[in-house]
Amino acid sequence: MPLTHHNNLGIALQNRQYAGALVDFTKAVRLKPDWPAGNEYLALLIATAPDLKDRDTNEAIRLAARSCELTGYKDPVYVGALAAAFASAADFQRPLIPPKKRLNLPTLANRPQIKNIIQYT
Numbered sequence: 001m002p003l004t005h006h007n008n009l010g011i012a013l014q015n016r017q018y019a020g021a022l023v024d025f026t027k028a029v030r031l032k033p034d035w036p037a038g039n040e041y042l043a044l045l046i047a048t049a050p051d052l053k054d055r056d057t058n059e060a061i062r063l064a065a066r067s068c069e070l071t072g073y074k075d076p077v078y079v080g081a082l083a084a085a086f087a088s089a090a091d092f093q094r095p096l097i098p099p100k101k102r103l104n105l106p107t108l109a110n111r112p113q114i115k116n117i118i119q120y121t
Contacts, residue, residue: 021045036067040081047088057089
C-alpha cells in the first residue's frame, strides 16, 4: 500500500483504535523514514498512548527529535511534538533545542506558536 494510505489510515484510527493506528503509522515511517510529519505523528501517538504500558517515551523522543532534525528545528509543530515526548517521559530538564541549533531562535521567536517554548529552554 502507498505511504499516504498508511498515514491517512493511521490518522483515522488514532483516536479509536490505538493498535491499528500504531501499525499504520509505523508502516508509513518505514516506507519513508525521512518524512518529518510521519515521524511526528508516530512520536505523538507513542507518547500519548491511552494505556501507559503502550507508551515508549524513548522511541517517541527519538522520532520527534528526528522530525526536528529534518526541519532544522524551524517548525514549531515538530518542536512541540518533541516537547510532548519529553513531557510524557517526565523529562523537563533537557533543552528542546540543542545549543548548536539555537542559531534559529531569532527566526522562531517571531512565531507565536513557539515563543513560549523558547522561553523555557
